[in-house]
Amino acid sequence: MRGVHSVAQVRAAESDAMARLPEGELMQRAAHALSVQCAALLDRVYGAHVVLLVGGGNNGGDALFAGARLAARGARVDALLLDPARAHADGLVAFDRARGRAHEADPQLLAGADLVVDGMFGIGGRAGLTGVSADLADAAHDLLTVAVDVPSGVDADTGAAGGKAVRADVTVTFGAIKSGTVLGPGADLCGELRLVDLGLELPVTDAHLLEAADVRAVLPRPGAADDKYTRGVVGLAAGSEQYAGAGVLATGSAVHGGAGMVRYVGLAPDPVRARYPEVVVHPDSRPHDVRVQAWVVGPGLGTDGTAMALLADVLSTDVPVIADADAITLIARTPRLIRGRSAPTVITPHDREFERIAGQPGPDRLAAARRAARDLGATVLLKGNATVVAAPDGTAYVNPTGTPWLATAGSGDVLSGLIGALLASGLRAPLAAAAAAYAHGVAGQLAAADGPPSAADVLAELRGALGSLATG
Numbered sequence: 273m274r275g276v277h278s279v280a281q282v283r284a285a286e287s288d289a290m291a292r293l294p295e296g297e298l299m300q301r302a303a304h305a306l307s308v309q310c311a312a313l314l315d316r317v318y319g320a321h322v323v324l325l326v327g328g329g330n331n332g333g334d335a336l337f338a339g340a341r342l343a344a345r346g347a348r349v350d351a352l353l354l355d356p357a358r359a360h361a362d363g364l365v366a367f368d369r370a371r372g373r374a375h376e377a378d379p380q381l382l383a384g385a386d387l388v389v390d391g392m393f394g395i396g397g398r399a400g401l402t403g404v405s406a407d408l409a410d411a412a413h414d415l416l417t418v419a420v421d422v423p424s425g426v427d428a429d430t431g432a433a434g435g436k437a438v439r440a441d442v443t444v445t446f447g448a449i450k451s452g453t454v455l456g457p458g459a460d461l462c463g464e465l466r467l468v469d470l471g472l473e474l475p476v477t478d479a480h481l482l483e484a485a486d487v488r489a490v491l492p493r494p495g496a497a498d499d500k501y502t503r504g505v506v507g508l509a510a511g512s513e514q515y516a517g518a519g520v521l522a523t524g525s526a527v528h529g530g531a532g533m534v535r536y537v538g539l540a541p542d543p544v545r546a547r548y549p550e551v552v553v554h555p556d557s558r559p560h561d562v563r564v565q566a567w568v569v570g571p572g573l574g575t576d577g578t579a580m581a582l583l584a585d586v587l588s589t590d591v592p593v594i595a596d597a598d599a600i601t602l603i604a605r606t607p608r609l610i611r612g613r614s615a616p617t618v619i620t621p622h623d624r625e626f627e628r629i630a631g632q633p634g635p636d637r638l639a640a641a642r643r644a645a646r647d648l649g650a651t652v653l654l655k656g657n658a659t660v661v662a663a664p665d666g667t668a669y670v671n672p673t674g675t676p677w678l679a680t681a682g683s684g685d686v687l688s689g690l691i692g693a694l695l696a697s698g699l700r701a702p703l704a705a706a707a708a709a710y711a712h713g714v715a716g717q718l719a720a721a722d723g724p725p726s727a728a729d730v731l732a733e734l735r736g737a738l739g740s741l742a743t744g
């Protein structure tokens with residue numbers, strides 16, 4: 273897991289470090305690392321044409337010092353100054369000395385650049401670019417672009433990008449992973465994120481970016497002494513006559529997700545039985561009377577009285593529950609159903625479901641998920657590009673895997689079934705949700721490699737994804 277930090281935490285760590293180090297040392301470390309990364313991206317530094325986009329803050333200072341280093345190695349370096357009067361004074365002197373050429377910002381000067389270095393705005397940046405900074409971002413769009421610390425136009429805390437922002441191929445980020453580089457649109461706009469160690473002393477953080485090794489460490493693996501019950505039994509209260517497919521997909525995902533046994537009490541038993549003969553179907557039982565280690569409730573359940581009765585029954589048990597889709601709509605009407613539970617509850621809303629249960633998520637998705645988790649006393653998995661998982665105690669995970677191709681009907685049902693399987697194996701709820709999001713994202717990527725995937729295609733790749741994650 274990699275720690276993710278807020279801008280306030282990074283600024284505090286930077287000012288501590290500046291108090292310890294000679295003046296300008298941090299910026300020199302940043303600029304050195306930046307120039308090394310830029311050089312590695314160029315076939316040859318000597319003779320390459322590099323264009324710096326330089327803002328009036330320290331981000332522009334980093335770009336100027338790095339540009340000076342590249343110019344000293346024989347690159348032709350032009351700096352386009354957004355606000356010449358405010359450009360970093362020492363940086364400009366170093367750049368001049370190295371025979372870099374400074375200009376007023378003009379998008380035409382980007383033509384033919386081998387590399388663009390975006391030093392317009394860093395952690396002091398606001399979401400969205402306008403005027404000449406937006407024109408420069410447009411002109412850089414098809415050119416190889418390295419963002420300094422954070423792509424300009426991205427809010428370094430939330431990843432929000434407003435209207436226009438720089439789209440980087442590589443982002444060289446300093447000292448810590450800022451939350452805005454892994455969340456929301458920021459996660460995409462960064463391209464490949466490369467973290468440079470500046471020697472900052474960062475506080476312990478409760479926000480984490482998941483890595484494959486974290487998932488490998490928690491995926492259940494049966495031992496010699498296990499049987500189907502000790503591995504964990506999942507119960508499914510999903511699917512209805514009208515939405516039978518959701519029940520089938522969620523059940524299939526629980527089957528392939530590593531549960532020892534799957535029991536089904538939903539309203540579409542026949543298609544489930546036909547598709548998954550290994551599932552034990554209990555057509556006339558109340559969930560309360562069926563022994564499982566975790567419940568999946570909601571996909572395709574409907575929102576009528578029968579669905580509500582099933583949901584209430586599931587939530588009255590003392591085992592972990594993952595509630596999705598129609599269950600979220602029903603819980604939004606009666607939140608006390610989950611607030612008082614003794615066992616963990618996970619909810620997995622997309623934005624519209626989140627709005628029903630906790631109001632609009634807004635641009636700060638990490639804060640929104642944490643707020644809802646604390647308020648509901650449940651683990652909240654807020655879906656989207658860079659899914660966020662927040663626990664009631666504030667611990668949060670950001671998932672880096674996945675593809676926009678996962679935005680297809682039924683793919684959420686596959687996620688719910690997998691969370692259920694991991695909960696039944698005994699994983700703590702926030703980790704079960706986060707590990708499932710990671711594996712689901714990998715399955716989505718594998719499925720999308722063969723062409724536009726359906727949810728059934730994602731499900732078909734789940735075993736492969738779990739297998740490759742387990743073996744590393």
Ligand SMILES: NC(=O)C1=CN([C@@H]2O[C@H](COP(=O)(O)OP(=O)(O)OC[C@H]3O[C@@H](n4cnc5c(N)ncnc54)[C@H](O)[C@@H]3O)[C@@H](O)[C@H]2O)[C@@H](O)CC1
Binds near residue numbers: 327331401
């Ligand atoms: N503090 C430190 O010790 C270090 C800082 N470093 C660099 O310094 C950067 C932060 O520098 P600053 O605090 O000077 O902030 P920035 O360089 O991010 O610039 C902020 C300025 O730009 C303006 N601005 C921000 N977003 C805008 C937008 N979208 N449209 C128009 N104007 C906008 C703001 O009003 C503010 O005046 C870091 O990201 C990093 O690149 C590095 O040199 C490492 C050391």
Ligand SMILES: Nc1ncnc2c1ncn2[C@@H]1O[C@H](COP(=O)(O)OP(=O)(O)O)[C@@H](O)[C@H]1O
Binds near residue numbers: 657676679684687
């Ligand atoms: N733009 C996107 N980029 C990446 N993943 C996305 C995007 N939009 C949605 N997803 C993912 O696709 C899945 C869709 O789930 P959901 O909306 O519940 O679908 P359904 O209800 O049809 O099953 C979630 O895992 C979500 O994180």
Ligand SMILES: [K+]
Binds near residue numbers: 391392422423
């Ligand atoms: K930048």
